Amino acid sequence: MDQLALAFSPSPGIGHNQPPEPVDPIDGLNARLADSHADLVARFCDLELACGRVPDPIASEEDAAIATDFIAQCQAHIKNTEAAHRREKALFLAAGRAVDAFFKRRCDTLNAALAPAVSGLKAYRDTLARAEARRHEETRRAAAEEAHRFAVEAEEHRAAAARLAGEAQSLEGRSRAAEALRLAEEATARAAAASEQAMAVLEPTRIRGDYGATAFVRRSWSFEVVELDRVPREYMSLDVTVVREAITRDGVREIPGLRIFQAEALRVRSP
Numbered sequence: 001m002d003q004l005a006l007a008f009s010p011s012p013g014i015g016h017n018q019p020p021e022p023v024d025p026i027d028g029l030n031a032r033l034a035d036s037h038a039d040l041v042a043r044f045c046d047l048e049l050a051c052g053r054v055p056d057p058i059a060s061e062e063d064a065a066i067a068t069d070f071i072a073q074c075q076a077h078i079k080n081t082e083a084a085h086r087r088e089k090a091l092f093l094a095a096g097r098a099v100d101a102f103f104k105r106r107c108d109t110l111n112a113a114l115a116p117a118v119s120g121l122k123a124y125r126d127t128l129a130r131a132e133a134r135r136h137e138e139t140r141r142a143a144a145e146e147a148h149r150f151a152v153e154a155e156e157h158r159a160a161a162a163r164l165a166g167e168a169q170s171l172e173g174r175s176r177a178a179e180a181l182r183l184a185e186e187a188t189a190r191a192a193a194a195s196e197q198a199m200a201v202l203e204p205t206r207i208r209g210d211y212g213a214t215a216f217v218r219r220s221w222s223f224e225v226v227e228l229d230r231v232p233r234e235y236m237s238l239d240v241t242v243v244r245e246a247i248t249r250d251g252v253r254e255i256p257g258l259r260i261f262q263a264e265a266l267r268v269r270s271p
Contacts, residue, residue: 033088040081047074121207121215122266129205129217136202143198150191157184212271219264221247223255230257 034041054070055063157180164177207215223243225231235243235255246252247260254260 037084040077040084043077044081047077118266118268121268122217125205125207125215125217125266128207132205133202136200140198140200143194143200147191147194147198150187150194154184154187154191157181157187160184214269214271216267216269217264218267219262221260222263223247223258223260225257226259227257232256 050070051074054067058064058067161177161180161184164173164180168174168177204216209215221244232255235246235258243255243258246255252260
């Protein structure tokens with residue numbers, strides 16, 4: 001059994017050659033620590049109980065001497081316990097670093113291998129986004145022109161309706177005036193619909209996979225140092241958090257000595 005397994009396993013007892021029952025690793029660790037450090041735990045109990053016997057108040061030289069010696073004993077025990085703590089934890093720290101390295105190495109390797117694909121998909125998405133932006137602008141411009149045309153048409157029909165209503169001397173004249181008013185209302189409705197289309201916001205460009213994944217671009221504000229000597233005193237530490245909060249939360253777009261820019265990166269969301 002290796003060291004890490006031993007760290008989680010209580011000391012074997014009689015019949016330990018029998019197949020062990022499944023045990024929770026944390027329960028096993030707690031049992032092993034309690035068994036290995038039974039004297040240390042017992043000493044803690046004794047000292048904690050003794051705390052209630054320290055003279056209170058301390059009113060004499062003898063009481064002060066007793067309290068001094070007792071505090072020194074407690075502090076020595078705490079110091080010894082902290083040393084034991086470090087010894088016990090050293091194995092887990094080393095194991096944690098080994099686990100981190102095991103997985104991180106593989107993730108870093110795959111990320112590096114994946115970078116060209118991500119870059120290619122980002123380039124394709126940017127080309128698609130530019131094409132969509134051009135189409136959207138053309139549609140928006142045409143809709144704005146159409147809205148203006150319908151608005152002019154509505155005014156012409158409305159003026160005609162008013163003129164016909166004033167001149168109407170018969171049922172036919174009043175019908176012509178009503179028809180002109182109906183045409184004015186229709187043109188007004190079409191102008192409103194075209195205006196709404198002209199003001200439509202372009203939706204972000206997204207690429208959808210065949211199995212539900214979605215690729216999109218996420219933008220964020222960032223900065224770089226251009227002239228350190230020009231950076232204001234409140235930013236002189238160049239604390240990333242302070243500067244990032246200024247440009248994201250407070251909307252600061254200009255800081256002397258820094259170049260503030262909007263960066264974008266491709267993200268792919270799983271279904």
